[in-house]
Amino acid sequence: xxxxxxxxxxxxxxxxxxxxxxCDPISEHNRLYWYRQTLGQGPEFLTYFQNxxxxxxxxxxxxxxxxxxxxxxxxxxxxxxxxxGDSAMYLCASSPEGVGGYTFGSxxxxxxx
Amino acid sequence: AQSVTQLDSHVSVSEGTPVLLRCNYSSSYSxxxxxxVQHPNKGLQLLLKYTSAATLVxxxxxxxxxxxKSETSFHLTKPSAHMSDAAEYxxxxxxxxxxxxxxxxxxxxxxxxx
Numbered sequence: 569x570x571x572x573x574x575x576x577x578x579x580x581x582x583x584x585x586x587x588x589x590x591c592d593p594i595s596e597h598n599r600l601y602w603y604r605q606t607l608g609q610g611p612e613f614l615t616y617f618q619n620x621x622x623x624x625x626x627x628x629x630x631x632x633x634x635x636x637x638x639x640x641x642x643x644x645x646x647x648x649x650x651x652x653g654d655s656a657m658y659l660c661a662s663s664p665e666g667v668g669g670y671t672f673g674s675x676x677x678x679x680x681x
Numbered sequence: 682a683q684s685v686t687q688l689d690s691h692v693s694v695s696e697g698t699p700v701l702l703r704c705n706y707s708s709s710y711s712x713x714x715x716x717x718v719q720h721p722n723k724g725l726q727l728l729l730k731y732t733s734a735a736t737l738v739x740x741x742x743x744x745x746x747x748x749x750k751s752e753t754s755f756h757l758t759k760p761s762a763h764m765s766d767a768a769e770y771x772x773x774x775x776x777x778x779x780x781x782x783x784x785x786x787x788x789x790x791x792x793x794x795x
Contacts, residue, residue, distance in 0.1 A: 675724060
């Protein structure tokens with residue numbers, strides 16, 4: 569396993585379109601996180617899964633955003649009716665049990681035009 | 682609620698001189714603290730972590746940080762900067778009691794001059 573993989577690396581979409589991102593965590597990690605990072609800012613927490621259960625959601629995650637991890641392995645993050653303000657880097661991370669640090673993927677950069 | 686302050690948005694040092702990146706945190710519980718580095722167009726990489734063991738933590742690439750509870754600080758240092766250290770550095774706090782998410786500071790951009 570080479571780490572956390574995210575696909576695609578870059579996505580350009582027109583305002584109003586739907587987009588979906590995928591994250592493949594490290595296989596033995598049961599925790600998976602989504603973060604959003606805008607230019608010049610630190611990453612902001614969006615949501616967190618333990619196995620297939622979505623245990624926590626940030627208030628940043630509006631009803632246009634939905635995340636799933638159906639089999640407790642890979643996860644998808646969908647944004648419906650994209651807005652220009654959704655333009656950001658979307659980061660996925662995974663970790664084992666305990667607070668030992670996350671392993672981050674390289675991110676998906678979304679540009680909404 | 683937990684929070685992180687990184688006092689400098691940009692630090693510039695000459696190659697071979699010491700690096701100091703400052704971080705202060707706020708936490709109601711005994712936190713875990715981390716430093717991550719992000720090179721341009723690259724993912725976040727863990728430099729080091731403090732999880733209630735030794736207060737002086739050594740990380741990769743010659744970096745270290747000292748946890749000072751009385752000062753609520755976790756400053757990152759390196760004795761001698763290298764050109765490859767130029768990147769964005771994030772201080773992170775995590776509290777088990779607030780769920781499993783990290784709270785990132787705003788970041789400090791380190792420039793290394795030849």
